Amino acid sequence: MTAQPLGGRELAARIRARVTELAGARRAGGRAPRLVIVTATDDEASAWYVRSLASAAGKVGIDCDVADLGPLATAGDITARLTALSQDDAVDGVMLQTPLPAGLALAEVSGAIDPAKDVDGANPLSLGRLAVGRPAYAPATAAAVVALLDEYAVDLAGARAVVVGRSAVVGKPLAHLLLDRDATVTVCHSRTRDLAAVTSTADVLVAAVGRTHLITPEHVRAGAVVVDVGTNPTPDGGLAGDVDPAVASVASALTPVPGGVGPVTTALLLQNVVD
Numbered sequence: 629m630t631a632q633p634l635g636g637r638e639l640a641a642r643i644r645a646r647v648t649e650l651a652g653a654r655r656a657g658g659r660a661p662r663l664v665i666v667t668a669t670d671d672e673a674s675a676w677y678v679r680s681l682a683s684a685a686g687k688v689g690i691d692c693d694v695a696d697l698g699p700l701a702t703a704g705d706i707t708a709r710l711t712a713l714s715q716d717d718a719v720d721g722v723m724l725q726t727p728l729p730a731g732l733a734l735a736e737v738s739g740a741i742d743p744a745k746d747v748d749g750a751n752p753l754s755l756g757r758l759a760v761g762r763p764a765y766a767p768a769t770a771a772a773v774v775a776l777l778d779e780y781a782v783d784l785a786g787a788r789a790v791v792v793g794r795s796a797v798v799g800k801p802l803a804h805l806l807l808d809r810d811a812t813v814t815v816c817h818s819r820t821r822d823l824a825a826v827t828s829t830a831d832v833l834v835a836a837v838g839r840t841h842l843i844t845p846e847h848v849r850a851g852a853v854v855v856d857v858g859t860n861p862t863p864d865g866g867l868a869g870d871v872d873p874a875v876a877s878v879a880s881a882l883t884p885v886p887g888g889v890g891p892v893t894t895a896l897l898l899q900n901v902v903d
């Protein structure tokens with residue numbers, strides 16, 4: 629078997645086309661939508677995303693600023709900036725990049741993002757609403773995984789879904805989105821015993837770990853649908869997923885990296901800004 633590639637570029641282009649129209653209408657009506665990305669890390673994957681998001685925003689007609697507070701920023705520095713942006717009437721969307729400076733948890737500072745401007749769903753209030761099935765803005769990556777599965781008509785109702793990774797940005801919110809779609813959800817993490825035994829039960833397996841090629845064929849049930857969220861920089865300047873390409877010989881469908889979840893994430897984040 630060789631897995632069907634579940635590419636995200638076409639879906640992303642369709643979403644961006646809609647966003648471009650909406651942003652154009654707002655611009656014509658007086659002011660273009662404005663996104664501010666706050667970053668406090670020198671993580672490479674994060675820096676790449678910031679540049680790529682800023683460039684994608686420009687192309688769809690969203691004004692975008694980057695507030696780089698540097699990897700030494702304190703919780704106080706970050707909350708002060710998030711609070712100021714939340715109060716600024718010229719700003720529609722505020723996004724805080726992860727990872728944060730060592731020792732700082734997202735939930736410690738993301739409460740300072742006004743839920744009305746919380747375009748990556750990071751505020752504990754936004755996450756709480758997601759957990760009770762009344763989402764405001766869902767984290768773009770988690771939403772992108774479900775959008776991609778919908779795009780390829782993967783049936784989630786009653787399916788056994790296993791998510792590897794429990795971050796507040798991907799794994800946890802995704803577990804809630806999948807539950808809302810009536811999947812039976814298991815979440816794995818670094819303390820999970822016998823990871824392969826758990827992941828092998830999945831009809832739909834999602835890897836959001838940040839470890840190059842952690843998921844090998846022995847982790848995957850024959851015919852499973854596999855979604856690779858990982859975007860790990862390689863020494864040669866490329867990008868590798870969390871899923872070993874050899875999984876394509878076992879899975880029925882697999883998202884590519886690059887060109888899978890990533891482009892959809894960016895498009896949905898921009899959609900949240902115009903919304």
Ligand SMILES: NC(=O)C1=CN([C@@H]2O[C@H](COP(=O)(O)OP(=O)(O)OC[C@H]3O[C@@H](n4cnc5c(N)ncnc54)[C@H](OP(=O)(O)O)[C@@H]3O)[C@@H](O)[C@H]2O)C=CC1
Nearest residue numbers: 673769793794795798817818836837838857858859890893
């Ligand atoms: N394509 C896209 O749109 C996006 C891609 N990403 C990428 O996805 C990846 C994950 O991102 P993010 O969630 O922010 O990462 P985090 O580092 O915040 O979380 C990683 C999770 O993986 C778990 N984990 C680590 N090692 C193992 C292991 N050996 N076995 C099982 N679980 C493990 C951790 O467990 P524990 O909690 O126990 O530490 C943690 O829950 C990264 O590569 C990131 O760049 C992220 C966002 C968007």
Ligand SMILES: Nc1nc(=O)c2c([nH]1)NC[C@@H]1CN(c3ccc(C(=O)N[C@@H](CCC(=O)O)C(=O)O)cc3)C=[N+]21
Nearest residue numbers: 673674677724725726769859867886887888890891893
């Ligand atoms: N609060 C927060 N939310 C995030 O969503 C978030 C974050 N912090 N921190 C950093 C990670 C990383 N991330 C990526 C998103 C898209 C691509 C993407 O579009 N990648 C292209 C790669 C293109 C290439 O380099 O060749 C692709 O997959 O096709 C990559 C990485 C979001 N993140």
